Amino acid sequence: MSGAIGVGMVGHAFMGRAHSQAWRSVGAFFAPPLTPVMAAVAGRSAERAAAAARTLGWASAESDWKRLLERDDVQLIDVCTPGDTHAEIAVAALEAGKHVLCEKPLANSVAEAAAMAAAADRAREHGVRAMVGFNYRRVPAAALARRLVAEGRIGEIRHVRAQYLQDWLADPDAPFTWRSDRERAGSGALGDLGAHIVDLAQHVTGQRLVGVSAVTGTFVPERPLPEGGTARVTVDDAALFLARTDGGALASFEATRFATGRKNALRLEVNGSKGSLAFDLESLNELSFHDAAEDPATAGFRRVLVTEPDHPYAGAWWPPGHLLGYEHTFTHQAADLLTAIAGGTDPAPSFADGLQVQRVLAAVETSADSGAWTTVEGSGGDGR
Amino acid sequence: MSGAIGVGMVGHAFMGRAHSQAWRSVGAFFAPPLTPVMAAVAGRSAERAAAAARTLGWASAESDWKRLLERDDVQLIDVCTPGDTHAEIAVAALEAGKHVLCEKPLANSVAEAAAMAAAADRAREHGVRAMVGFNYRRVPAAALARRLVAEGRIGEIRHVRAQYLQDWLADPDAPFTWRSDRERAGSGALGDLGAHIVDLAQHVTGQRLVGVSAVTGTFVPERPLPEGGTARVTVDDAALFLARTDGGALASFEATRFATGRKNALRLEVNGSKGSLAFDLESLNELSFHDAAEDPATAGFRRVLVTEPDHPYAGAWWPPGHLLGYEHTFTHQAADLLTAIAGGTDPAPSFADGLQVQRVLAAVETSADSGAWTTVEGSGGDGR
Amino acid sequence: MSGAIGVGMVGHAFMGRAHSQAWRSVGAFFAPPLTPVMAAVAGRSAERAAAAARTLGWASAESDWKRLLERDDVQLIDVCTPGDTHAEIAVAALEAGKHVLCEKPLANSVAEAAAMAAAADRAREHGVRAMVGFNYRRVPAAALARRLVAEGRIGEIRHVRAQYLQDWLADPDAPFTWRSDRERAGSGALGDLGAHIVDLAQHVTGQRLVGVSAVTGTFVPERPLPEGGTARVTVDDAALFLARTDGGALASFEATRFATGRKNALRLEVNGSKGSLAFDLESLNELSFHDAAEDPATAGFRRVLVTEPDHPYAGAWWPPGHLLGYEHTFTHQAADLLTAIAGGTDPAPSFADGLQVQRVLAAVETSADSGAWTTVEGSGGDGR
């Protein structure tokens, strides 16, 4: 399969801007087997959707995402809306025979995520593909980390240390938004940030969490409303949990919006019998790597600048030492999705991967409520 | 002035790819007063130009850059060719009434650069604008550095330390290319890398170099030709120079392609009576800042992640902590150029700025030959 | 009280060497009100004790520590033996009217630690002082961290992140020693490394842990014996736990000997409503400090080099920028202990502090066994 593929995007806020840049750029750098045509963007307001189409480079606009499913010039639906709408849109799109790229977290509940994964399974039989947008897998340094683990360079994994630290709610006067409302957001830091580190840690290590012990907290229980008065915060401000993996590693996770001074510090460290890896999204072009086989006289963590031609994705861009940024991950994601669709293979991460992450988050919430170690559903053990 | 502006780009290699990404992206992030229309790309091979047009998003292709000057749908010529062709193309374009963006270094000699600056002066009288592409001025951290100096936060400047360290020629078996040929390239590390640090140091400090003392070297005098045999390297592998500025600072500069392990380390440190700044392009989203007024108990260099809404350019992109990459500088450059053209003002850096950098580089070569301190032409003093 | 004070040290291995250097150096830098006289060192082997006395600068040697308690020229007993002997020696010394400095952890069990704390309480009534050697409190950067918290610069504390990462057992062929034997060592990484981070985190924040949830692991269950064969490892290789503090913070702790490439990485990060602090013992002269009140344009974590005259302890040594090392902490400890004894006040950390740390470690072990959140004994709440 080659030629063009029409893309229809639902939502045009933060994620919509990032995805648009990816569709606009992928052809210039990755020579994908399918050329994306930015056919239409959908939003609830016709006016704002039309403005977004102009600014972001979409050929047309729709005020109802369902219209995209009816259009013959759209073969791929890119879901960039908040989590509470993912299930409805993605399932409908798959049933309409459209490929789907859905932003993370896959859904706000395990039940919704399970329904989406089932829909993806049915669609696959008709050659229709589904992918969930854990974009950080495609930071070159993270992809290199996975490669090193897969090549055995780290050996048997003993420790995983994952944190996603932000600080935009540390100020008690920061206003109440839908993100602090459990109805809309599902959870707080856990679903927004925790989902990323669970997926990334599992992806890099090739191992899955089997059981967790968690604590969550809400430091600021009421926040001011823009219209005056206050509203009750019904989600977690921070979530911390310990975990065991199916490979026998001991892991710790922390997701918070209260780490003053940390803006976007997604950090992952992996210690194994043969080496170690460390990564920080605030220095996203770098991977720290320690090789335990080195002569102790010159051993040490190396700062690998992940911009060499043979580093994942990096060769498509610029010469060594020329850095990539945040939104490049979406371009990588688009390139891989187009390649999978053209090749008739399943893109990764799948909706089933998204469901598994959702199950980990659910176990975290259960453990935080009960104070007891909690097995992750479907992990096939007792989690300890 | 508002509406659209047709762009014609000459050259479609490394710089052409970077500029194309800028023209493609600027509208989605900066709401420029003029919308760039990617009208045509020119290259010496019709076939390759057409392929580049397809890949990079240009509406048409030309095999002779002069054709671009004749086209009514082109109002801006973007010169992305090697330095030995800049003067001819840029002067002709300005005389044809086209605005010009010209890659750095402005030219391979002071004479050519002077002719270009004169052409820009003449064109200005007809409302035609010219800009030279020292893109690193528009790294947000570098722009913030300039702002802090201009606000007086650094005080009286005593020291400037500038280095541009790469290592792609450190291997003696790296093949001979046009970049090692004085006829084509003008100079080696000096013009390629030294031009950047001279411009950036002067831009950030607001001061100009008045005299220099230099040493240059060619570590590998012969290199293998792809077709067999070897060729003599006629440019510098490295250039080091000391300088005085018109503000009384003592400065050191180093440009080299032999700094093993340094991939793209453009570093600038400025020490003043009230504070200090440090920057490294290999961590381009960061600025180190020391404020001498701080209580010594908690004083120290701060790692400022230059991704806040009120940082230069950063607010147009993503939330705090989400990094930008190398090519974003070209988008910033495009946005500022479009704003200047629309507003009827001169963009910076001007061709006169490019000429002044060329004069510094010429003084460096003179000093390296004579072993004596050398005054920069036009600096209005004896340089010591 | 002024003049001289005779010191008798028990044990002359790693800790004995470090303490000897402290007693030898404290007078030259801190002008303590009591001048320590290095009267005698005790060890089980008369020969080795005599050799240690010569090398380490002690005036005499004893082959039985009980002899030290009988000597009139010894007023202070410095206990540098393994943990399973601390209780017997320290209690006897206090009962003999000798001041005691006891290495950490205070004991191998809560019961022993409680007996020691009781003995210290009784001794205090006779003006006899007891101190436990959590030396890292006296790293200048850690002491500065505590000062900044106490001054309110960090505000209300939300997060504590503490890790003590080493790697000397990551190699499965590393031989079995007493440190892997529960009988001798009490526990593994938990007591050795975990005790340090529990004490330091509580000291810096001024808050205490009230409840924990833990997981521990032994990655290498058998290790080779020097004499051939193998022995079973009966202690933890790693211990991870989450905690709540009595100030409402959420905390995570990790102590491990399997963090490949991390040699002595005691790390502590504290996030509060007004600022943040970060410390790493592998860069022990530095404190990272973020002040949330800063203008966002120039805000960032500062690298404070903790070598200024008004930094804790630093002024007694060298000019700014001249680094201190590991063993300086013991000299600081000696200076503070001598000052307390001379002033008739209690030194800190007290044996009661050591007991409280022991109770936290016991709760960690209980939780690791049960999988349930566990309240720290004596913390006055349900720990959640």
Add this chain to the structure above:
Amino acid sequence: MSGAIGVGMVGHAFMGRAHSQAWRSVGAFFAPPLTPVMAAVAGRSAERAAAAARTLGWASAESDWKRLLERDDVQLIDVCTPGDTHAEIAVAALEAGKHVLCEKPLANSVAEAAAMAAAADRAREHGVRAMVGFNYRRVPAAALARRLVAEGRIGEIRHVRAQYLQDWLADPDAPFTWRSDRERAGSGALGDLGAHIVDLAQHVTGQRLVGVSAVTGTFVPERPLPEGGTARVTVDDAALFLARTDGGALASFEATRFATGRKNALRLEVNGSKGSLAFDLESLNELSFHDAAEDPATAGFRRVLVTEPDHPYAGAWWPPGHLLGYEHTFTHQAADLLTAIAGGTDPAPSFADGLQVQRVLAAVETSADSGAWTTVEGSGGDGR
């Protein structure tokens, strides 16, 4: 030769305190073949010398250094006075048959240094040894750097980048002291800081500077006197110079007391055909090392924590990861000097080494005056 050796120290200020700590500590860690006996300290004031003896651990005090030369219990003179007195004391001591350790810079002029080197040559014939105190050679990381160069790990050296940055005179209100007086101090930053980096760069690379081009400056020409009024600063505040080495490398040097925020930043970077090294005294336990032979996928500068048993000097102290500080370098120096004396060999750096550094500094001053490239006396070439 074994047994004891009596040491007499002249001067008891900053350097005297550091040397005293070395003599007090060396026996406990290095098992030197000669045991130093701290016999006497000399100072101009009998009272202050006696106080220093008490505090710093010397058995007696003298108010005239010449008395030390007459004492039979003194075999080694340790010269810790300002530079203008070095020649007289050291030459007299050598002629009296005493071994000499002399602080850097060896002297304030080439003539004095030459006289001292000649005296050392004469003394050597009688088995009397002389050493100059460039202590930074004995930072373990610097010693490791030299070892790696000597082993060929860096290959052919192309670049040396050396800086010694301090900021204690950046404040124009800092008072006038003897260090700003050419009569007393010889020079300013050049002799104080520049001497260190010239020696260290030559020591690490095994190459010598043959020619230099320099600029010096005095930013604050008058400074307040403690007694009121001001005095004219007659030394350099900063000195920058370029150099060629006898191995064909291009080097840059900078010594300044005006680098705001840099407290003791002695930095050295060496780039060679096979690798690179970087060091910063503000992180003195670390060496950055890049090995160009590494697979590019995992290549990068390694942070080597120079605390392993087989690292120079480190094994004598503490386990891996336990840091050393500034004054440890003096203990290493003492150990090596005692070993040389006992073994009947010449310690390094010799007075001849100190003289050669002085010649480089003289060439720097000549070049700064003339503006011309200047050959280093005795380097055997034209320096270009």
